[in-house]
Amino acid sequence: MPSSTSTPSATVPRRVIGLAVAGAVGGFLFGFDSSVVNGAVDAISDQFALSEAVTGFAVAVALLGCAAGAYLAGKVADKYGRIPAMKLGAILFLASALGTGFAFGVWDLILWRLVGGLGIGLASVIAPAYISEISPRHVRGRLASLQQLAITTGIFAALLSDALFATTAGGAGEPLWFGIDAWRWMFLAGVVPAVVYGGIAFTLPESPRFLVFKGREEQARAVFATIAPAEDTDRYIREITDAIAEDSLAERKGSLRGRTFGLMPVVWVGIILSVLQQFVGINVIFYYSTTLWKAVGFGEESSLAISVATSVTNILVTLVAIALVDRIGRRPILLAGSIGMAVSLATMAMAFASATGEGSDISLPGAWGPVALVAANVFVISFGASWGPLVWVLLGEIFPSRIRARALGLAAAAQWIANFAITLSFPVMAAASLPLTYGMYALFAASSFFFVFFKVPETNGMSLEQAETLFVAKTPTS
Numbered sequence: 001m002p003s004s005t006s007t008p009s010a011t012v013p014r015r016v017i018g019l020a021v022a023g024a025v026g027g028f029l030f031g032f033d034s035s036v037v038n039g040a041v042d043a044i045s046d047q048f049a050l051s052e053a054v055t056g057f058a059v060a061v062a063l064l065g066c067a068a069g070a071y072l073a074g075k076v077a078d079k080y081g082r083i084p085a086m087k088l089g090a091i092l093f094l095a096s097a098l099g100t101g102f103a104f105g106v107w108d109l110i111l112w113r114l115v116g117g118l119g120i121g122l123a124s125v126i127a128p129a130y131i132s133e134i135s136p137r138h139v140r141g142r143l144a145s146l147q148q149l150a151i152t153t154g155i156f157a158a159l160l161s162d163a164l165f166a167t168t169a170g171g172a173g174e175p176l177w178f179g180i181d182a183w184r185w186m187f188l189a190g191v192v193p194a195v196v197y198g199g200i201a202f203t204l205p206e207s208p209r210f211l212v213f214k215g216r217e218e219q220a221r222a223v224f225a226t227i228a229p230a231e232d233t234d235r236y237i238r239e240i241t242d243a244i245a246e247d248s249l250a251e252r253k254g255s256l257r258g259r260t261f262g263l264m265p266v267v268w269v270g271i272i273l274s275v276l277q278q279f280v281g282i283n284v285i286f287y288y289s290t291t292l293w294k295a296v297g298f299g300e301e302s303s304l305a306i307s308v309a310t311s312v313t314n315i316l317v318t319l320v321a322i323a324l325v326d327r328i329g330r331r332p333i334l335l336a337g338s339i340g341m342a343v344s345l346a347t348m349a350m351a352f353a354s355a356t357g358e359g360s361d362i363s364l365p366g367a368w369g370p371v372a373l374v375a376a377n378v379f380v381i382s383f384g385a386s387w388g389p390l391v392w393v394l395l396g397e398i399f400p401s402r403i404r405a406r407a408l409g410l411a412a413a414a415q416w417i418a419n420f421a422i423t424l425s426f427p428v429m430a431a432a433s434l435p436l437t438y439g440m441y442a443l444f445a446a447s448s449f450f451f452v453f454f455k456v457p458e459t460n461g462m463s464l465e466q467a468e469t470l471f472v473a474k475t476p477t478s
Contacts, residue, residue: 016134016227020143022200023130024150026086026123029093029193031154033116034062036190039162040183043173047181048106058110060423065117066124067416073125074409082130082207082405085122090198092119097190101180116190121416125409132396133207133404134227141325141460144396148389149318154193156311161189209404212240267407269455270395274415276448277391280341281441282383283419284426310380317384329460330390331452337386338449344382345442347375353435387448397459 037059045055069092077085096116103109127147135143166172169182176182208227211220217237224233263271324333351372355364364372399407429437 016136017143019134019204019227020131020146022204023127023134024146025193025197025200026089026127027147027150028154028157029190029197030120030123031151032158032193033093033096033120033190035155035158036162036186037062037113038159039166039172040186043171043181043183044109046173048109050106054106058106058113060420061110062113062117062120063416063420063423065114066121067413067420069118069121070125070409070412070416071121072118072409073122073412074406076122077126077129077405081210082126082133083201083204085126086130086201086204087198089119089122089126090194090201092116092122093194093197094191097187097194101184101188121412124412125405128392128396129405129408130207133209139326140397141330141393142322144393145318145322145325145389147392149315149322152311152314152318152384156315159311162186209240212237266398266400267410270398270407270411271414272451273391273394273456274411275418276444276451277387278415278418278422279441279444280345280383280387280448281422281426282388284422313377313380314384314388317381318389321385321389325390325393326460329458330394331456331458333386334390334452334456335449337382338445338452340382341379341387341445342442342449344375344379345438345445348372348379349435349438349442351375352438355434394456394459
């Protein structure tokens with residue numbers, strides 16, 4: 001096996017960078033569509049006179065759509081190709097933006113949120129799979145990390161546009177242009193990136209690896225010639241066909257089944273990586289942020305600005321991950337991130353253990369307020385520079401090519417289900433005990449360190465086929 005540090009070519013064709021960026025636009029929609037509801041929640045609740053339970057379900061239902069979309073994405077991508085799956089995702093995003101923007105009641109709003117979730121689920125699978133399959137091995141980590149950068153940029157765009165619409169109208173529930181309420185414009189803004197994503201999908205070439213699997217070698221050669229002109233196309237084709245032949249001897253073609261609780265061990269590795277990424281609490285850690293900011297001296301009006309600033313921090317630390325992933329490797333960054341998350345979450349647990357007051361009316365005495373504020377930001381930085389982008393990198397490269405889209409879809413579906421479980425459980429757990437809640441997240445962060453240490457080998461600099469072989473050797477089927 002060639003050395004994992006091999007770098008066949010120091011240059012990356014501009015076309016490859018362009019294709020990776022284009023593929024990552026799905027990640028932008030992923031971030032935008034999942035976050036845009038934040039600025040509209042209160043206005044929606046007031047307009048439709050919703051209870052807290054129905055409001056929470058209207059927000060969280062998109063996560064169920066995400067899980068279903070991620071699961072279906074693998075089937076669509078393996079049967080019809082990566083590009084048709086992208087086009088379907090763009091259609092779902094567009095329908096969701098229009099449907100939620102013009103919703104006439106809470107139940108059709110929930111329906112369109114579910115449709116948007118299907119689109120997010122598709123994008124969460126197709127973008128990393130496509131980028132990994134068109135990227136040269138020596139820069140695959142950096143290019144695959146564009147998925148997370150696009151997600152964080154989409155989150156920033158959603159929060160910023162929410163703030164602009166609400167500020168211009170004088171409130172999210174106030175009318176803006178053409179008499180349409182600002183909260184509706186927040187959703188309608190998603191039409192623009194959905195149309196852009198759909199247009200891009202019609203210009204992208206199909207994944208060459210998918211073409212080889214379908215027996216369309218000449219088309220695959222033509223694509224390889226544009227994305228890796230300095231490489232040995234015959235060698236690439238041979239590696240893929242050999243991998244297919246080896247997989248066919250090992251198991252029934254296209255099956256995810258194995259002897260470990262019904263699935264191949266490498267699929268379980270992807271699922272556990274995905275679940276741990278969510279169980280550290282990244283998507284709910286700032287649900288109590290308003291209270292935290294007040295405890296350290298910020299006023300209520302500063303909360304939205306702080307949220308936007310946090311999203312900028314996410315973007316910046318993702319850039320750090322992109323710069324380092326192909327130089328340092330996957331494992332060291334993940335291990336360092338796990339340590340940073342565990343320490344910062346444990347610190348937050350200790351800080352809130354000293355809190356006085358009840359419910360949302362609490363304060364942190366003495367130095368515990370600034371300590372909690374610093375710990376919260378260290379957590380965001382630790383996650384954003386490691387587990388945020390690198391889990392997507394690994395999911396794009398650890399699975400055998402014949403099952404990549406389906407296995408990635410299953411892992412992504414598990415990620416969304418974990419997200420849903422954490423989202424629903426957080427309010428109850430936070431009301432019972434914030435120290436216990438943050439302590440639980442800290443334990444999961446510590447667990448993530450040991451899982452990577454014992455189960456995740458380094459794949460830096462390897463071809464996809466070499467990375468697959470390494471992971472299969474690390475997780476034998478028997």
